[in-house]
Amino acid sequence: xxxxxxxxxxxxxxxxxxxxxxxxxxxxxxxxxxxxxxxxxxxxxxxxxxxxxxxxxxxxxxxxxxxxxxxxxxxxxxxxxxxxxxxxxxxxxxxxxxxxxxxxxxxxxxxxxxxxxxxxxxxxxxxxxxxxxxxxxxxxxxxxxxxxxxxxxxxxxxxxxxxxxxxxxxxxxxxxxxxxxxxxxxxxxxxxxxxxxxxxxxxxxxxxxxxxxxxxxxxxxxxxxxxxxxxxxxxxxxxxxxxxxxxxxxxxxxxxxxxxxxxxxxxxxxxxxxxxxxxxxxxxxxxxxxxxxxxxxxxxxxxxxxxxxxxxxxxxxxxxxxxxxxxxxxxxxxxxxxxxxxxxxxxxxxxxxxxxxxxxxxxxxxxxxxxxxxxxxxxxxxxxxxxxxxxxxxxxxxxxxxxxxxxxxxxxxxxxxxxxxxxxxxxxxxxxxxxxxxxxxxxxxxxxxxxxxxxxxxxxxxxxxxxxxxxxxxxxxxxxxxxxxxxxxxxxxxxxxxxxxxxxxxxxxxxxxxxxxxxxxxxxxxxxxxxxxxxxxxxxxxxxxxxxxxxxxxxxxxxxxxxxxxxxxxxxxxxxxxxxxxxxxxxxxxxxxxxxxxxxxxxxxxxxxxxxxxxxxxxxxxxxxxxxxxxxxxxxxxxxxxxxxxxxxxxxxxxxxxxxxxxxx
Numbered sequence: 001x002x003x004x005x006x007x008x009x010x011x012x013x014x015x016x017x018x019x020x021x022x023x024x025x026x027x028x029x030x031x032x033x034x035x036x037x038x039x040x041x042x043x044x045x046x047x048x049x050x051x052x053x054x055x056x057x058x059x060x061x062x063x064x065x066x067x068x069x070x071x072x073x074x075x076x077x078x079x080x081x082x083x084x085x086x087x088x089x090x091x092x093x094x095x096x097x098x099x100x101x102x103x104x105x106x107x108x109x110x111x112x113x114x115x116x117x118x119x120x121x122x123x124x125x126x127x128x129x130x131x132x133x134x135x136x137x138x139x140x141x142x143x144x145x146x147x148x149x150x151x152x153x154x155x156x157x158x159x160x161x162x163x164x165x166x167x168x169x170x171x172x173x174x175x176x177x178x179x180x181x182x183x184x185x186x187x188x189x190x191x192x193x194x195x196x197x198x199x200x201x202x203x204x205x206x207x208x209x210x211x212x213x214x215x216x217x218x219x220x221x222x223x224x225x226x227x228x229x230x231x232x233x234x235x236x237x238x239x240x241x242x243x244x245x246x247x248x249x250x251x252x253x254x255x256x257x258x259x260x261x262x263x264x265x266x267x268x269x270x271x272x273x274x275x276x277x278x279x280x281x282x283x284x285x286x287x288x289x290x291x292x293x294x295x296x297x298x299x300x301x302x303x304x305x306x307x308x309x310x311x312x313x314x315x316x317x318x319x320x321x322x323x324x325x326x327x328x329x330x331x332x333x334x335x336x337x338x339x340x341x342x343x344x345x346x347x348x349x350x351x352x353x354x355x356x357x358x359x360x361x362x363x364x365x366x367x368x369x370x371x372x373x374x375x376x377x378x379x380x381x382x383x384x385x386x387x388x389x390x391x392x393x394x395x396x397x398x399x400x401x402x403x404x405x406x407x408x409x410x411x412x413x414x415x416x417x418x419x420x421x422x423x424x425x426x427x428x429x430x431x432x433x434x435x436x437x438x439x440x441x442x443x444x445x446x447x448x449x450x451x452x453x454x455x456x457x458x459x460x461x462x463x464x465x466x467x468x469x470x471x472x473x474x475x476x477x478x479x480x481x482x483x484x485x486x487x488x489x490x491x492x493x494x495x496x497x498x499x500x501x502x503x504x505x506x507x508x509x510x511x512x513x514x515x516x517x518x519x520x521x522x523x524x525x526x527x528x529x530x531x532x533x534x535x536x537x538x539x540x541x542x543x544x545x546x547x548x549x550x551x552x553x554x555x556x557x558x559x560x561x562x563x564x565x566x567x568x569x570x571x572x573x574x575x576x577x578x579x580x581x582x583x584x585x586x587x588x589x590x591x592x593x594x595x596x597x598x599x600x601x602x603x604x605x606x607x608x609x610x611x612x613x614x615x616x617x618x619x620x621x622x623x624x625x626x627x628x629x630x631x632x633x634x635x636x637x638x639x640x641x642x643x644x645x646x647x648x649x650x651x652x653x654x655x656x657x658x659x660x661x662x663x664x665x
Contacts, residue, residue, distance in 0.1 A: 043198050043284065043286055043293075043324060043326055043333065044195065044197070044198045044200050044324065044326060044333035046111075046182070046184065046195070047109060047184055047186065047195065047245065048109075048238070048240075049109045049110065049111035049184055049236040049237070049238055050109070050111070050236040050237050050238030050240075051236060052111075052234050052235070052236045053234070053235045053236065054082065054083075054233065054234055055075050055082075055083045055084055055085060055233060055235075056082045056083045058075045058083065059075060060074070060075050060076060060077070060083060061074050061075070061076070062074060062075060063075070063098070064085050064098065064100075066100075066101070067098050067099060067100055067101070068098070068099040068101065069096075069097065069098045069099075070094070070095070070096065070097050071087075071088075071089060071091070071094055071095055071096025071097060071220065072087070072088045072089065072090070072096050073085065073086070073087050073096055073097070073098045074086055076231075078115065078180075078231050078233055079115060079117065079178035079231065080115060080178065080179070080180050080233075082233070083233075084113075084115070084231040084232060084233035085098060085218075085231065085232040085233070086229075086230075086231055087122070087218060087219075087220060087228065087229075087230050087231075087232065088220075088228065088229050089220035089221065089225070089226050089227065089228040089229075090226055090227075091226060092223075092224055092225075092226050093223065093224075094223060095219055095220045095221070095222055095223050095225075096219065096220040096228065097217055097218070097219035097220065098217065098218055098219075098232070099127065099215055099216070099217045100215050100216050100217075100235060100237070101127075101214060101215040102214050102215040102216075102237055102239075103214065103239075104128075104129050104212035104213070104214055105212060105213055105214070105239035105241075106188060106189075106212065106213070106239070106241075106243075107186065107187065107188040107213060107239065107241035107243065107245075107246065108126075108186075108187055108213040108214070108237060108238070108239050108241065109184060109185070109186045109187075109236075109237070109238050109239075109240075109241050109245075110126070110184070110185045110186075110187075110216045110235070110236065110237050111182065111183070111184045111185075111234070111235070111236040111237075112182075112183055112216070112218075112232055112233070112234065112235050112236075113180040113181065113182055113183075113231075113232070113233040113234045114143070114174065114180065114181055114183055114230065114231075114232060115178055115179060115180040115181070115230065115231040115232075115233070116143075116174075116175050116176075116177065116178075116229065116230045116231075117177065117178055117229040117230065117231065118151075118177070118227055118228070118229040118546075118547050119145040119148075119151035119152070119153075119175045119177065119546070119547060119548065120144075120221055120225075120227040120228045120229065120547070121142055121143065121144035121145075121221040121225070121228070122142075122143055122218065122219065122220055122221055122228045122230050123140060123141065123142055123143070123217075123218070123219040123220070123221070123222075124140075124141040124143065124185070124216065124217070124218055124219075125137045125139065125140045125141070125207075125216070125217040125218075125219065126138050126139040126140075126185060126187045126192065126213060126216060126217075127213075127214045127215045127216070127217060128187075128189065128208075128210030128211070128212055128213045128214055129210060129211060129212045129214060130208070130209060130210055130211060131211050135214070136207075136208040136209070136210050137207045137208055137217070138187065138189065138192075138206055138207060138208060138209075138210040138213060139159070139160075139185075139187060139192045139203075139205075139206055139207060140159070140160040140207040141157055141158065141159055141160075141168070141194075142156075142157070142158040142160075142165065143155050143156075143157055143174060143175065144156050144158070144175070145175045146170050146175075146318070146597050147318070147596075147597040147598060147599070147627070149548070149594070149599065149627070150548055150549070150594045150595060150596075150597070150599065151175070151177075151546055151547050151548030152175065152595075152597055153172070153173045153174070153175055153176035153177070153179075154170050154171070154172050154173070154174070154175070154597070155170060155171050155173075155174035155175040156169075156170050157169045157170065157171060157174070157194065157201075159192075159203050159205040160205065160207050161205040161206065161207075162207060162208075163207075166205055168194075168201060168203055168205075169194065169199065169201045169335070169337060170320065170337065171183075171196045171199055172288075172291070174196065177546060178231075180231070180233060180234075181196060182196065182197075182234075183195070183196050184196075185216070186241060186245055186246060187213045187246075188213060188241075188243070188246050189206075189209070189210045189211055189212065189213065190204065190246070191203070191204050191246045192204075192205075192206075193245065193246055195333075198286065198288075198293060198324050198333065198335075199288070199322065199324065199335050200324060200333040200334055200335050201334075201335050202246070202248065202249065202334060215237075216235075216237075218230070218232050227547070244330060244332075245332075247330070247332060248334075249325075249327060249330070249332040249333070249334035250273060250275050250277075250278050250283065250325050250327050250332070250334060251273070251274070251275045251334075252271050252272060252273040252274075252275070252307065252323065252325055252334075252336055253271060253272050253274070253336065254270070254271050254321070254323065254336050254337065254338035255269050255270060255271055255272060255338070256268075256269075256270055256271075256311065256321050256338050256340050257338055257339060257340055257341070258340065258341055258343065259289075259311050259313055259319075259321070259340055259341075259342050259343070260342070260343055260344075260345050261313055261314055261315060261316045261342050261343065261344055261345065261620050262312070262313070262314070262345065263312060263314050264312075265310045265311050265312050265313075266310065267297070267308050267309060267310045268308060268309075268310070268311065269306050269307070269308055270287050270296065270307045270308060270309050270311065270321060270323055271285075271306070271307040271323045271325075271336060272304075272305065272306055272307070273298070273305035273306075273307065273325065274303055274304065274305075275303070276302060276303040278302065278303075278305060278327070279302070279328075279329065280298050280300075280302060280305055282327060282328035282329050283298050283305075283325060283326065283327060283328065284298075284325070284326045284328065285297075285298050285307045285309075285323060285324065285325045285326070286309075286323070286324050287307070287309040287311070287321060287322070287323050288321065288322040288323075288324070289309070289311045289312060289313050289319070289321045289322075290311075290312045290313040290314060290315075290319075292312075294309050294310065294312070295309070296308060296309040296323070297309065307323055307325070313342045314620075315342060315596055315620055316342045316343055316344050316596065316600045316602075316620040316621075316622075316623040317341070317342060317593070317596040317597045317598045317599070317600040317623055318339075318340075318341060318342075318597035318598045319340060319341070319342040319597070320337050320338050320339050320340040321337070321338045321340045322335055322336070322337045322338075323335065323336050323337075341623065341625045342623065343623050343625075344600075344620045344621050344622055344623060344657075346621055346622070346657045346658075346659065347657065348622065348655040348656065348657045349399070349655065349656050349657070350402075350653050350654075350655060350656075351363070351375060351393060351395075351399070351402050351645060351653070351654040351655060351656045352375070352377070352391070352393045352402060352405050352653065352654040353651075353652065353653055354379065354391075354405065354652040354653070355652070356652050357381055358379045358380055358381050358388070358652075359379070359380070359381070359647075359649040359652050360377045360378070360379055360391065360647050360649075360652065360653065360654045361377060361378045361379075361380070361383065361388075361628070361631065361647050361649065362377055362378045362416070362417050362418065362576075362631040362647070363375050363376070363377040363631070363632075363633055363645040363646065363647055363654050364376050364377070364417075364418055364419045364420050364475065364578070364633045364645075365420070365633040365634065365635050365643075365645050366420045366421060366422055366428075366475070366635065367635040367636065367637075368422050368428075368454070368455075369422065369426065370454070371396065371398075372394050372395065372396050372454070373394060373395045373398070373399060373635055373643070374392060374393075374394045374420060374428070374455050375392065375393050375394070375402075375633075375645060375654060376390055376391070376392045376408070376418040376419075376420045376430060377390070377391055377392075377418065377647065377654055378390065378391075378415070378416055378417065378418060379391045379405075379407070380414065383628050384435075384437070384441070385437050385441075386414065386437070387412075387413060387414045387437065388414050388415055388416065389407045389409060389410040389415060390407070390408055390409035390410070390415050390418045390430065390432060391405040391406065391407050391408070392405065392406055392408045392455055393405050393406075393654070394455065398637050398638070398643070399637070399643050399656055399658075406456075408430070408449075408451075408455070408457065408458050409430065409432060409449055409458060411434060413434040413435060413436050413437075413444050414434060414435040414436075414437060415432045415433075415434055415447075416432060416433055416434070416435060417432060417433060417471075417472060417473050417631075418430055418431070418432045419431045419432070419472060419473070419474060419475040419476070420455075420475060421475045421476040421477070421478070421484075423478050423484070423501060423502065424478060424482075425501070426452070426454075427450055427451065427452055427501065427502070428450070428451040428452075428454070428455050428458075429448055429449070429450060429475075429476050429484070429502045430448070430449040430450075430451065430458055431446065431447070431448050431449075431472055431475065431476055431486060432446070432447055432449070432472075433445065433446040433447070433470065433471045433472050434446075434447060443469035443470065443471065443490070445463050445464065445466070445469075445470055446463070446464045446466075446470040446471065446472050446486070446488060446496075447461050447462070447463050447464070448461060448462050448463075448464065448476070448486065448498075448502055448505065449461040450462075450502065450503075462502075462503060462504055462505065464486060464488070464496045464505040464510075465496075465504075465505060465506050465507040465510070466488075466490075466496070466507055466510060467507060468490055468491055469490040469491075470488045470489075470490050470494075470496075471488065471489050471490050471524075472486060472487060472488050472489070473487075473489070473523075473524035473525075473526070473540075473576065474486075474487040474524065474525055474526035474527060474578075474579075475526075476502060477527045477528075477529055477535070479529070479560050479561075480533070481560070482499070482501060483497055483498065483499055483560065483561075484497070484498040484501060484502040485497055485527060485535075485561050486498070486502075486505060487525040487526060487527050487537065488510075488525070489522060489523050489524055489525055491512070491515065491516055492512045492513070492514055492515040492516045492522050493512070493513045493514045493522040493523075493525040493537065493539045493555075494510060494511060494512045494513060494525075495510070495511055495513060495525075495527070495537075495561055496509065496510045497509035497510065497511075497561070511561075513525070513537060513555055513564045514539060514553075514555060514564075514567055518544060519543070519544055519545065520541055520542065520543065520544065521541070521542035521544070522539045522540075522541065522553075523539065523540040523541070523542060523549075524539070524540040524576060524577070525537045525538065525539050525540075526538050526577060526578060526579045527561075527579070528579040528580075528581050528587055528609070529581065530581065530585065530587075530609055530610065531581075531585045532610075533558070533560075534556055534557070534558055534610065535556065535557040535558075535560070535561055536554055536555075536556050536579075536587070536609060537554060537555050537556075537557075537564070538552050538553075538554050538570070538572075538574065538577060538579060538589070538613075539552055539553050539554070539555070539567070540552055540574055540575055540576070540577065541553055548594070549573075549575050549594045550573060550594065550595075551569060551570055551571055551572060551573055551574075552570050552572050552573070552574040552577070552591075553567040553568060553569055553570065554567070554568050554570055554613055555567050555568070556568075568612070568613070569614075570612075570613040570614055571613075571614045571615070572589060572591060572604065572613060572618070573591075573593050573594045573595040574589065574591035574592070574593075574594075575591065575592040575593070575594040575599055575630060576591065576592045576599075576630045576631040576632075577589055577590065577591035577592070577632075578590045578591070578632055578633045578634060580634045580635065580636065580642070582605075582636055582642075582661075583636060583640065584661075585609070586605050586606055586607045586608075586609065586661075587605075587606040587609040588603060588604075588605050588606075588634055588636075588642055589603065589604050589605075589606060589613075590602075590603045590621070590632040590633065590634050590644050591603070591630070591632065592629065592630025592631065592632070593618070593620075593630075598623065598625070598626065598627045598629065599627065599629060599630050600620065600622060600623035600624075600629065600630070601620075601621050601622040601623070601629065601630050601632045601644075601646050602618045602619060602620055602621060603618075603619050603621050603632075603634075603642075603644065603659065603664070604616040604617060604618045604619060604664060605617075605661060605664035616664070617664050617665065619659070619663060619664055621644060621657060621659060622644075622646045622655070622657055624646065624647070624648040624649070624650065624655075625650065626648070626649055626650055628649050629646060629647065629648070629649075630646065631646070631647070632644055632645060632646050633645045637658075640660070640661065641658050641659065641660050642658065642659050642660070642661075643656055643657075643658055644656065644657055644658075644659065
């Protein structure tokens with residue numbers, strides 16, 4: 001089972017407990033006395049929700065008795081053991097759904113275990129009846145991965161006000177593959193309360209007006225959507241609900257929208273409680289941060305209370321903070337969440353500032369023999385579906401100042417993923433692949449441009465010959481015999497070989513290193529040549545069983561790329577990575593971390609690249625706060641430090657940051 005650091009995100013206007021986006025507090029995080037997410041529930045005990053229906057004794061392969069179904073809904077063996085209701089949707093013209101009916105009641109509490117087999121959105125609907133006795137959907141919720149590209153276990157729960165979707169809450173592990181999570185929904189015509197452990201959220205957003213509450217529906221991602229695959233188990237329902245369970249409770253507001261990743265934070269203000277009915281002697285608060293619940297302090301006079309805690313968040317990216325306040329008088333727990341971004345404590349500098357409307361992406365850097373640093377990058381109005389050019393900047397003072405950007409490659413197509421290499425004779429090779437968006441994103445091919453004037457111009461180019469589509473995301477590597485290897489992908493991880501210094505790459509010299517299969521797709525290979533001549537290729541891996549990328553694999557060659565070893569697993573969740581051979585023979589890997597929401601940039605220093613690429617510290621280095629980021633690159637400076645590069649589409653900048661070898665220990 002693959003897990004990410006679990007997070008919680010902003011409750012939107014739909015939630016009764018509102019945020020205060022204008023109040024921003026920088027925090028640096030945390031003490032030892034914390035409980036794990038698995039221990040959640042101690043502060044807010046699970047409510048009584050009636051007799052549990054397990055489905056274990058019901059006929060397998062049949063819809064559950066007493067339900068209304070459409071599409072593919074059957075009782076089946078559950079991943080966690082026993083049987084459960086299995087809802088799947090493989091159609092683009094119909095959805096799948098099961099309704100567990102119940103008689104009309106003033107309020108109802110429903111409990112279910114949800115276990116998605118694939119991190120694909122699905123819907124929960126609380127049904128009711130209107131004043132004419134018609135069936136209506138009173139509340140509609142969508143459950144989807146917080147970071148869809150990474151199929152994150154943390155799930156974004158969205159509530160609907162009519163047909164308008166409003167972010168409501170993010171629940172850790174709710175979309176974790178095959179792992180059941182207990183959810184309780186308590187509903188009346190006026191309000192809905194969702195509880196998962198110590199996360200307890202209330203909303204008044206409703207899809208349609210109802211005068212009574214009836215049953216629960218679990219449905220796939222819609223008529224046109226497909227891929228939903230979720231198990232529902234241990235269903236319980238009761239109409240024995242105390243109306244006070246749906247009260248608003250203690251109102252509070254969040255204060256933290258930005259924090260700095262650290263493991264040793266000071267206590268700081270997290271939320272405020274301005275409710276004059278709140279008795280601070282009877283309140284208890286806890287804060288969810290860094291994948292844990294942490295105890296919190298409540299200080300100040302009534303009506304001006306502050307919730308304070310140490311925000312210990314070791315990771316960067318989208319890592320919102322949640323606060324649950326329990327009122328000892330009523331026993332009610334209510335949660336709020338803040339759309340908090342976590343940033344690395346490493347300063348950045350501007351390498352290139354673009355005016356727009358285009359944005360820079362995918363920087364690649366090389367330190368030249370004359371001491372200059374050259375950085376090439378893609379420049380377009382969007383990540384995809386936009387034709388881009390290749391721009392280049394350079395620095396002759398180790399990155400303190402940079403030249404103005406110059407366009408060096410422009411064609412009728414989108415020139416993507418520039419990668420730059422200097423050959424031993426001083427020639428620069430700039431590799432890029434081209435996409436024809438007018439033809440639905442068709443691959444035009446991979447092209448290698450040449451410069452003999454230090455990168456001022458790239459007047460000549462060659463197309464890498466291939467019988468299949470070619471893409472690249474790694475710079476060319478020159479061997480001692482003069483051969484040039486260009487890593488490629490498309491139907492697998494591949495290499496093209498040139499025996500004339502990169503002037504031609506005949507199809508006869510191309511080979512597949514690791515072919516794609518039904519389990520794995522091998523993407524974006526990068527190659528580094530170690531001091532003993534060994535070649536190591538790292539491969540970005542897509543897991544069909546998860547529907548997302550996870551840890552990378554490496555392969556090795558001891559004969560200049562003629563043959564390669566079987567793949568070895570790493571523990572590096574690399575998505576769009578770069579390999580840099582350092583002066584002492586280590587390898588610096590900079591990569592987009594697919595296991596962190598928004599895929600921020602991390603780095604690790606492989607001090608023994610001849611051994612397993614596992615067990616090294618993964619250092620968080622850069623978060624642009626956008627889900628369009630990573631694709632980093634690095635060079636080493638004469639003083640031994642590393643200068644790495646990323647991009648920020650919000651500010652239209654290529655940025656750089658510096659790290660030292662001792663930071664990776």
